[in-house]
Amino acid sequence: MAQRKSPSRPRSAAAPRPRDAEQTRAEILHAARVLFATRGYANAGMREIAAAAGITPALVVRYFGSKRDLFVAAIESDIALGPFLGPDRATVGRHIARHFFSKPVREVDTLSILLHAAGQPEVCDLATELLATRVIQPLARWLGPPRAEARASLVLAIISGTWLFRQALPMRAFAGGPDTSLASCLAAQIQHVVDGLPEP
Amino acid sequence: MAQRKSPSRPRSAAAPRPRDAEQTRAEILHAARVLFATRGYANAGMREIAAAAGITPALVVRYFGSKRDLFVAAIESDIALGPFLGPDRATVGRHIARHFFSKPVREVDTLSILLHAAGQPEVCDLATELLATRVIQPLARWLGPPRAEARASLVLAIISGTWLFRQALPMRAFAGGPDTSLASCLAAQIQHVVDGLPEP
DNA sequence: GCTAGAAGTCAACAGCCGTTTACAAAAAAC
């Protein structure tokens, strides 16, 4: 019953983590992305991230320097809006809406990490810059005139508002799947912006 | 030069706050609303709120019990969407958009307080409940069929997404006034939902 | 086998947080 502690090698139960720096670094990064995306920057503690990666908080700072630098590393992967920016403009609204409402509520993606940085003074400037250059600009280029940037901003606002009530401030009305009335309304709404709004 | 400290009444400089419980309570509440709306629940500290009200953190606790109770008191005032829910459905989109982009970026209103509670585990359930009962439900009733609740939710999502990039994650594209291209796009967008979306 | 260095743990630091307790002063009641 009592755990035997042999003097030479105490690897009786719970094998003592093979020492692989590269994999450990990857596990820290994965844990950080999960927690930053689900709990937000402020509410994801270093101890919690370290525990999720199966190591010690001190090791997290040895690998990444500081919590802010860890956040920078966590958002450095690309935001995948490539699949939506294809040639089929007529159905892109439906595709985005389906993608959005198909995935589980607590999905881990870079967009969630960025939006969850709202109001955190240490990192929200990083998030805004990344959203502007990696989301708004390509989207505006794909949408084209008239008023490309305004329409791209509005698409992002619609998606982010939906994200807000689905992930961060979870409301029952937004919790459903891709076949709900809300999802189809979102699809029509995005499509309307993509098609070009009527002139005022 | 040295401050005289007369034994009977030391009110030489900086008159020692007249003791008015009602006004002090109101000042605490005002400071709390300002800071909850601008910095969010987590980033607005009790010491900061107390300093803004010109008193001591201990007094805040004596008046409101705890930080969470102070938050509850801060969101208890009504959310003013009455002005928009009049009979003129044809221009409501423009009115909401104008109202939204006319006010300064760091406006103090209950909607900002509620949205800034996103991701704060202690208070986000309060915010979601209030948004559901005080915003979505009346809005859905005003919009009417078809798909009233979905359309109301979408209006809130659009407005909140815009708020997100104007207040909490401030992006340059959303910082302008009511005459920008983005504002007119937002107006058209909201109007489109109010008018009723095309069936899928 | 021995040793240098990498990989990881441990305990502590300083700083902030919300909250509490003990106490001072002003106003009100008697």
Next chain:
DNA sequence: GTTTTTTGTAAACGGCTGTTGACTTCTAGC
């Protein structure tokens, strides 16, 4: 004029945070 109640301050508490330095333990090179 004295006592009691209200209004406010001062200082500390325990707990949490990101971060640090000293210390082990494993592994690779000779």
